Amino acid sequence: MTPTLGTSNPPSPRDAEGITDGDLQPFFVLHKPELCKVDAGGSKRGKARRKIDLHQLSPNSRETAGASPSDAANDPDYGELRMASFNATWSEIECTIQRCMEKMNLELFEEVRGWTFESFDKIISSGLHSVSNTLSPCPLITDGTCRQIFTALILTKNMEHVDDTSTFLDLGEHLVSNGCHVANLSSSSFNAKHGVGGCLKSLLRQLVMGSSETFGMDVLASWYSKKENNGKPVVLIIDNIEQCCGTILAAFISIVSEWVIKIPIILFLGIATTTDALRCQLSSDSLKRLNCFRFSLPSPSERMNAIVGGLFAKPNLSFAVGHDVAVFLRNYFSRHDGTITSFVRALKIACAKHYSVEPLSFLSRFMHIGETEVTFDLESTTPGVSLPDSKLKLAFDLPSCRRGLSKEKSYSEFVQRLIELKKLWRDWSCVLMCLFEVGKISKMQLLDIFCEASAPMAPDSRNSSVGTMPPAKGKLISQAIQKVREISPAVLSCLLDTWAIHTAEIPENLDKVRELQSLLRAVDDDDCSKNQPTKISRRAGGGFYAEIKGNVQVNEKAALFLKQMIREMLKPIESIPFHEIFVFKRVDVLKAVLTGDSRKTIHLDLVRSPSFLRCHSCPSGGKALTRCMHDTTILYQLAQEHGDFVNLHNWYRSFSTILTASPAAAASTPRRKPKAAVPPPSPDVDTASIQARFCRAVIELQVAGLLRMPTKRRPDHVQRLVLGLSS
Known part of the structure; x- marks a missing residue:
């Protein structure tokens, strides 16, 4: 890529002398993808070249005009505000996700920490661990039981290891903060190429942290015998044993078991599937050396519930997704690879697209301020300046x-x-979380409930009665209401406790929850007083019936209260005025980014690059090519003037004319077909530099899939692969 972006003059040959093949400049793909249709007519012919119909992507299209990059060019100040709002919102989203993951893992980490020190105490209680034994050159004679390694098998329940890498790092940091020596060993260290030496080298570099020519367990024993290192367990964490070489892992376990008598080593092994994977990787002799205990990380679905509850159900995050986008994200998570990483990546793209497409998205910071501070200053943080009339x-x-x-x-x-939208959003989130608390009993997923709750209501169902649910909200929500009628009094009591937490900001609903709790306690007290063992007879059966009847009445009242909240407060966010400022609904844009055609996207980037880059040397609103543009952009836009095939000689003459023309002449005169003679080069651009830049730009277009290089049949022509839209 040419290094001339954003400068008025191209680099001189003197500056280019220090540039080598390794000094590659970044190639930024700035795009606004849109839907388009592919012409399938060419697929019916045998070796016909592929033609892509891009007429629907014309800038004159009504759909494209709404997301045209020229809008941002005419409104640069608000573009900066939208970028600042996006950075603030996404930073808070990332912090929320991190807090959710830490909260879920903390209980497991504490359990693992307790087991680690319990195992360490058992090792020390054998009486074989001392400084003299650690430095002894000869192995101690003991039975096989003392050579067993306390091993924690951590089931990740995730086929993709990308989500668990940070979890094991956090586990190591948690153990270090509690007084353990920890070394995180990657599965890539256990390969046949590096052998056991690669594992030991990684282990010693993390613990000993010294430059040693030898990598053996005796070095670790010497390090552990020091006063500041002795008396603490040594924890070795292997994140994914299923990706390790079985023979290397078995040899490493054999070495560690010989030294576990001198060094209190505890192993942590990450397993993605089941414990049977350990039997597949190791031999029976290696398995005898392990004293295994089993732990489990939260499953991907449990992590997803925590993330959705922390993001989509919180109106103070200034960003949410519509029904169609939520359904697409759910399907993308379940069908793609089921990893939180891919879901967060898709969510970040949706957030970025929302702030780039919606002109009023900078007002999303309204969710972070109180109801008394309701004015927006577009130039400072001082409240009191109203919104301009154009934006209003x-x-x-x-x-x-x-x-x-x-x-x-x-x-x-x-x-x-x-203000009303903020209040309705808060009420909507309250009902959503109350539904999810019921859904936990039936193992419902929060994202499924969110998709059903955010579905737009049918026009004839907005005024439905309390006893009937709208057709658009039927399956999961109706099942949750029915589940409230069926649960036992103990489960209902726990459910009401969680409802009291979620309705804490809504006094009228909190009062009703308190009333249900007191009614349930009264029924339980009455049942305890009537339920005497001496009254179990056919006549006394009425007391037992009265007990069931009392509980059923409380369950029915709780179900009616839930239905009332759904009817009054679970209104779709997409039906509230001004929701477009906060809610992203452009599922077509998100699909185009995640599953779109990259060749069409690059085509649009190159055609519209001046409006994206906004070079100060280029004329505003003009279509003339200037020498300060990218070489790739210049060549590609020149190729639009040709047909299916582009003559290399004419193409090069046009490219050379633009590079050697003065900036004023290039801005004032339109593009013309070059004459036979090539004009003399400028003093700062020689012919060799122009030829090199021409070849490099042509290769970039070939790598991007936009050109096919010359063939033996037509050695002086290149073939265009994307047709249908002129510049």
């Missing part, structure tokens, strides 16, 4: 505001609607 008109022109609002389109009306 744009806000009331949103699709959700075209009906149901008063004719008065004032700033106070806008602020009042935002």
Whole structure:
């Protein structure tokens, strides 16, 4: 890629002398992908070249105009505000995800820490561990039981190891903070190429941290015999044994078992599937050397529930996804690879697209301020400056505001609607979490409940009665209501305790939950007083029936209370005015990024690169090619003037004309077909430099899949592979 981006003059040959093949400049793909259709007519012919129909991607299209990059160019200040809002929002999302993962893993980490020191005490209690025994050159004569290694088998329940790498690192840090020596060994260290020496080298570099020519367990024993290192367990964590070489892992375990008498070593082995994988990797002799205990990490579905509960059910994060996007993210998570990493990546793309496409997304910081501070200053943080009239008109022109609002389109009306949206969003999140607490009993997933709760209601079901659910909200929510009727009093008591936590910010609902709790306690006390062993007879059976009847009444009242909250508070967010400022609904844009055609995307990037890059030397609004543009952009836009095949000689003359022309002449005169003679080069650009840059740009277009290089039949022509849209 040419290094001339953003400069008025290309680099001189003197500056280019120090550039080598290793000094590659980054190639940024800045794009706004859109839907398009592929012409399948060419697929019916035998060796016909592939043609891609891009007419629907024309900038004149109505769908494309809404996301055109020229809007951001005409509004640079708000573009900076949107970028700042995106950075703040995504930073908070990342912190929320990290807190959710730490909260889920903390209980397991504490359990593992307790087991580690319990195992360490058993090792020390044997009386064989002392400084003299550690430094003894000869192995101690003991039975096989003393040579067993205390081993923790940590089941990750995840086929993809990408989610668990950070978990094992966090586990190591947790153990270090509690007084352990920890070494994290990657599965890549246990390969046949490096042998056992690679494992020992990685182990000693983390613990001994010295430059030693020999890598053996005697070095570790000498290090452990020092006063500051003695008296602490040595924990070795292998993140994924299923990716290790079985023979190397068996040899490493054999070596460690010989030294476990002198050094209190404890193994942590990560297993993705089941404990049977350990039998497949190791021989029976190696398995006898391990004294295994089993632990389990949270499953991917449990992690997903925690993340969705921390992100989508919290209105103070300034960002949410619509129903279609939520369904797509759920399917992408379950069908792609089932990893949290891929889900978070797709969520970040959705967040970035929302702030780049929605002009009013910078107002999302409204969720972080109180209801008394409701004005927005676009140049400073001082409240008191109202929204400009242009943006206010744009806000009331949103699709959700075209009906149901008063004719008065004032700033106070806008602020009042935002306050109402914040309150409705809070109530909606409360009902969602109450439903999920019921769904936990039936092992429902929070993302499934979220997708059903966010589904738009049918027009004829918005005024449905309490006893009937809208058709759009039927399966999981109806099952949750029925489950409340069926659960036992003990489970209902725990459920009401969680409901009290989620409804703490809504006093009227909290009062009803407290009333249900007191009613349940009263029924239990009454049942305890009536349920005497001496009254178990056919006549006394009425007391037992009364007990069941009392519990059923409490369950029925709890179910009616849940249905009332659903009817009154679980209104779809996408039906609330001004929700477009906070909710991303462009599922087509997200699909185009995650599963789109990269060749079409690169085509649009190169055609529209001036509007994305906004070079200060390029004329604003002009279509003329200038020498300060990328060489790849210049060549590709010149190729648009040709047909299926591009003559290399004419192409090079046009490229050379642009590079050697003065900036003023290039900006004022339109592109013309070059004459037969090539103009003399400028003093700062020689012919060799132009030829080198031309060849490099052509190769980049070939690598991007936009060109096919010359063949023996036509050695002086290249073939265009993307047709249908001119610059």
